[in-house]
Amino acid sequence: MFIAWTTVAERADADRLATGAVARGLAACVQIDGPVVSHYRWQGQLEQAQELRLMFKCPASRLSQLEAYVLSEHPYDTPEWLAVPVERVGEKYLSWANASSTTPPL
Template sequence: MSGMSAEHVIIMSTTDSEESALALASGAVEAGLGACAQIVGPITSVFRWDGAVQTEREWRVEVKTAGDRAQALIEHLEANHGYDVPEVVTVPVTGGSVAYLSWVADETR
């Protein structure tokens, strides 16, 4: 995670269909790399690609995991993603329900 570590993190990615988002989310949870995942969408993304500004409909996948599982989850998402350069970003969780965060850690063991 490039020198950044947190006890719990949310790793987010976007993809081009609800079906692809569901596959990424369920694959991460089935592999024990994430405790749970939410799919948000459709959303509108605006970005530069191949020298031009693009506007596309996408779905965002948010996976909650323990910090020590983050790198394995990132690698899993990258390996199973349909994009040439998938968005995969890590957001540290700085607080929350102790019971929930304990459950996240337990589910990713």
């Protein structure tokens, strides 16, 4: 299982990405946190922005598809995308996540 993160500026974008990932069976769950304050350098300037953080939980078998979906639908030119493997997962949760992360019937 993997946990992956991205950030967006608008709640509508956060909801759209979260709903789309779950509806497509790419993530078992997406949590939206925030606002968080991000400090970064962009085009040579120091920036500060309020953003919402999305945390995607997905099986390893869906990570590449989830990444492609998020990056293609993301409103930023250079979106944050971080994914890390989960070292330990409760057996029941993992079973639920795998069952929930399948391509739904059309």
